[in-house]
Amino acid sequence: MMRVAVAGYSTTKFSLDHSPIENLLFSATKQIFQNTKNISQKDIDAVLVSTNDTKRYLAPIVSELAGITPKISHSIESMCNSGTNAIVSGFSYISSGMADVVLVVGAEQAENPGQVLDWDASRGEFQHPIFWGTMFTKAHKRKHRTTDEDLAYVSALNHKNAQDNPVSYNSKKYTIEDVMNSKKLTDDLRVLDCSRSCYGSSAVLLASEKVAKKYTDTPVWIEGIGQKTTSASFTKNDLTRLDSTSDAASQAYSMAKITPDQIDVAEIHDAFSVCELMILEDLEITQKGQAAKMVRESYQTNNKKINPRGGLIGSGHPLGATGLAQISEIASQLTGNSSKRQVENARIGLIQNMSAAATSSTVLVMRQ
Amino acid sequence: MMRVAVAGYSTTKFSLDHSPIENLLFSATKQIFQNTKNISQKDIDAVLVSTNDTKRYLAPIVSELAGITPKISHSIESMCNSGTNAIVSGFSYISSGMADVVLVVGAEQAENPGQVLDWDASRGEFQHPIFWGTMFTKAHKRKHRTTDEDLAYVSALNHKNAQDNPVSYNSKKYTIEDVMNSKKLTDDLRVLDCSRSCYGSSAVLLASEKVAKKYTDTPVWIEGIGQKTTSASFTKNDLTRLDSTSDAASQAYSMAKITPDQIDVAEIHDAFSVCELMILEDLEITQKGQAAKMVRESYQTNNKKINPRGGLIGSGHPLGATGLAQISEIASQLTGNSSKRQVENARIGLIQNMSAAATSSTVLVMRQ
Numbered sequence: 058m059m060r061v062a063v064a065g066y067s068t069t070k071f072s073l074d075h076s077p078i079e080n081l082l083f084s085a086t087k088q089i090f091q092n093t094k095n096i097s098q099k100d101i102d103a104v105l106v107s108t109n110d111t112k113r114y115l116a117p118i119v120s121e122l123a124g125i126t127p128k129i130s131h132s133i134e135s136m137c138n139s140g141t142n143a144i145v146s147g148f149s150y151i152s153s154g155m156a157d158v159v160l161v162v163g164a165e166q167a168e169n170p171g172q173v174l175d176w177d178a179s180r181g182e183f184q185h186p187i188f189w190g191t192m193f194t195k196a197h198k199r200k201h202r203t204t205d206e207d208l209a210y211v212s213a214l215n216h217k218n219a220q221d222n223p224v225s226y227n228s229k230k231y232t233i234e235d236v237m238n239s240k241k242l243t244d245d246l247r248v249l250d251c252s253r254s255c256y257g258s259s260a261v262l263l264a265s266e267k268v269a270k271k272y273t274d275t276p277v278w279i280e281g282i283g284q285k286t287t288s289a290s291f292t293k294n295d296l297t298r299l300d301s302t303s304d305a306a307s308q309a310y311s312m313a314k315i316t317p318d319q320i321d322v323a324e325i326h327d328a329f330s331v332c333e334l335m336i337l338e339d340l341e342i343t344q345k346g347q348a349a350k351m352v353r354e355s356y357q358t359n360n361k362k363i364n365p366r367g368g369l370i371g372s373g374h375p376l377g378a379t380g381l382a383q384i385s386e387i388a389s390q391l392t393g394n395s396s397k398r399q400v401e402n403a404r405i406g407l408i409q410n411m412s413a414a415a416t417s418s419t420v421l422v423m424r425q
Numbered sequence: 426m427m428r429v430a431v432a433g434y435s436t437t438k439f440s441l442d443h444s445p446i447e448n449l450l451f452s453a454t455k456q457i458f459q460n461t462k463n464i465s466q467k468d469i470d471a472v473l474v475s476t477n478d479t480k481r482y483l484a485p486i487v488s489e490l491a492g493i494t495p496k497i498s499h500s501i502e503s504m505c506n507s508g509t510n511a512i513v514s515g516f517s518y519i520s521s522g523m524a525d526v527v528l529v530v531g532a533e534q535a536e537n538p539g540q541v542l543d544w545d546a547s548r549g550e551f552q553h554p555i556f557w558g559t560m561f562t563k564a565h566k567r568k569h570r571t572t573d574e575d576l577a578y579v580s581a582l583n584h585k586n587a588q589d590n591p592v593s594y595n596s597k598k599y600t601i602e603d604v605m606n607s608k609k610l611t612d613d614l615r616v617l618d619c620s621r622s623c624y625g626s627s628a629v630l631l632a633s634e635k636v637a638k639k640y641t642d643t644p645v646w647i648e649g650i651g652q653k654t655t656s657a658s659f660t661k662n663d664l665t666r667l668d669s670t671s672d673a674a675s676q677a678y679s680m681a682k683i684t685p686d687q688i689d690v691a692e693i694h695d696a697f698s699v700c701e702l703m704i705l706e707d708l709e710i711t712q713k714g715q716a717a718k719m720v721r722e723s724y725q726t727n728n729k730k731i732n733p734r735g736g737l738i739g740s741g742h743p744l745g746a747t748g749l750a751q752i753s754e755i756a757s758q759l760t761g762n763s764s765k766r767q768v769e770n771a772r773i774g775l776i777q778n779m780s781a782a783a784t785s786s787t788v789l790v791m792r793q
Binding site: 058079104109111112113114116117118120121126127128129130131132133134135136138139142143145146148149150152153154155171174175176282283284285286287288289290305308412413416417 | 426447472477479480481482484485486488489494495496497498499500501502503504506507510511513514516517518520521522523539542543544650651652653654655656657658673676780781784785
């Protein structure tokens with residue numbers, strides 16, 4: 058199996074300013090051409106677009122805008138998990154020998170209707186993500202005695218990290234009190250516990266081992282991949298466990314031949330504050346019930362190991378771009394390019410992404 | 426590179442009867458389970474959905490409906506060329522060793538708005554496919570002295586073949602006169618020159634060489650793959666050439682190590698009657714300007730080599746299902762399962778699919 062490297066990456070400014078989906082896709086693509094040495098349009102074998110947008114034929118459209126005439130071009134959608142699905146697809150084109158260079162580009166508009174799963178009788182009237190977010194929160198509180206203050210630390214930490222991320226949608230500082238006093242949306246969730254849908258785009262250039270060095274002196278290798286879909290509807294036995302994430306993590310650790318304690322830096326999908334706690338536990342980065350303590354310590358010691366760019370809560374959540382922005386951040390961290398956000402001596406990085414109450418998850422392990 | 430086989434296939438009845446997209450996807454999937462020996466839900470590593478529908482998360486949804494919990498699940502869209510893109514993606518997951526069994530399932534609803542490309546200033550007011558269809562027709566008439574009667578033979582032949590296809594949407598017989606007297610839509614195209622958007626679904630089960638024999642005694646191998654995107658907009662130098670198709674064909678012939686004269690049976694994308702002529706020429710199945718003569722002879726001699734199931738004009742065109750229905754037909758032909766439609770001694774089959782005025786194309790070569 059041919060090894061696959063991240064040879065280039067870019068993330069545009071996340072914002073609430075309206076921009077057409079084509080422009081968002083083109084902006085991230087243009088940055089890849091500006092950031093990556095020796096890259097030429099004719100080198101690109103495949104263009105994969107990650108989005109939940111309802112516009113069709115976006116991969117040929119962004120190809121034409123950028124002057125690329127690829128062999129393979131199509132859109133990939135799996136709600137919030139689209140970007141990481143597109144990366145795994147790009148990985149397979151390269152590792153099978155069908156392509157040497159794959160451009161994966163993702164984008165979303167804040168008001169895109171595809172952000173809420175409208176199929177699923179099990180969710181009843183409660184289709185908006187905030188309802189599964191609040192059910193997860195109730196369950197975590199009950200099982201692990203998690204407090205509102207514990208949750209507030211997740212939000213405050215992510216917002217603090219986002220201040221050093223020049224492309225985050227929000228660079229305001231929020232204290233624990235600010236979070237706890239923010240508007241209550243449900244019994245258990247306040248507005249600052251939630252990630253914010255926004256406009257944004259991100260792109261990742263994947264290259265085979267054969268050609269990666271042409272485009273970068275510091276390739277970052279995708280060494281572990283795990284994916285799992287457990288269902289589409291919100292039918293769970295244990296509301297304190299994200300089964301698809303723990304399954305995907307086992308696969309990824311096994312493929313990369315690492316244990317969770319070896320991870321130096323991780324981007325995880327904090328759709329709601331409770332998700333960050335559950336994910337840290339299900340990735341076995343910490344023990345069950347210990348994540349709140351870990352987050353509190355990270356806040357107090359300024360430890361940026363988890364979500365250095367500010368996660369979804371701090372930097373914003375343009376669905377189709379999120380997975381790619383996570384990968385861009387880890388690639389940046391592992392090559393020492395994260396300036397104020399830099400985690401020292403980061404050698405092994407992890408990405409965890411998921412959709413729709415973690416009914417599906419992707420976990421990637423990357424190494425310098 | 427691991428070899429990849431079609432180990433199962435199904436196509437549901439194409440019709441104009443409304444059916445929810447989830448039901449269409451589930452119907453084709455259910456048929457795969459009914460038609461394929463030893464197949465079990467737990468064997469399926471990936472579920473790829475091909476559709477232009479605007480509903481999200483359809484791959485996890487159809488997985489849940491069918492009791493599958495795959496590793497990989499997402500939707501793939503590239504307009505009419507979606508199904509064949511999804512097959513090439515499934516091929517790459519298997520040939521890279523990341524999966525052994527991939528279910529690809531496609532469906533469309535007749536009134537889905539995603540059937541018309543609404544980006545593209547070069548098309549001006551003429552965004553509906555019929556306008557590029559008519560421009561192609563004018564150019565072919567001018568260059569090759571193609572007549573309205575030549576075009577009518579394409580439609581009559583496809584409708585004749587569709588009569589032996591139990592899942593075609595239309596089983597009426599049309600004479601040359603019927604076609605020529607059908608309603609004129611543009612200067613050059615009549616209603617019976619056009620393929621018909623409809624409801625329908627189709628599924629293909631791909632399996633690695635390692636496991637294919639568990640599911641079928643007669644695997645059909647995907648031996649040649651070619652894909653090309655030249656643009657998204659209707660910007661062409663020569664309106665009598667489908668550049669993406671000829672480029673994809675060269676790649677596929679070279680990978681499969683065949684010449685076009687070795688093809689025994691082919692499914693090609695006759696969106697409009699003129700497309701069938703252009704494709705036969707660009708695939709080099711016949712010489713430039715000779716396709717009309719070939720079609721006329723096929724009609725007179727009852728030769729079913731081209732579009733034995735009736736093509737898009739005869740059997741209907743549910744966008745996301747079309748590429749998979751083409752592959753199902755070729756798999757059926759190469760295993761001698763096409764009853765009245767059977768082409769004798771068919772050993773090598775070809776699929777040509779394309780999107781949006783052939784701005785992108787896929788060509789596959791399959792062998793028993």
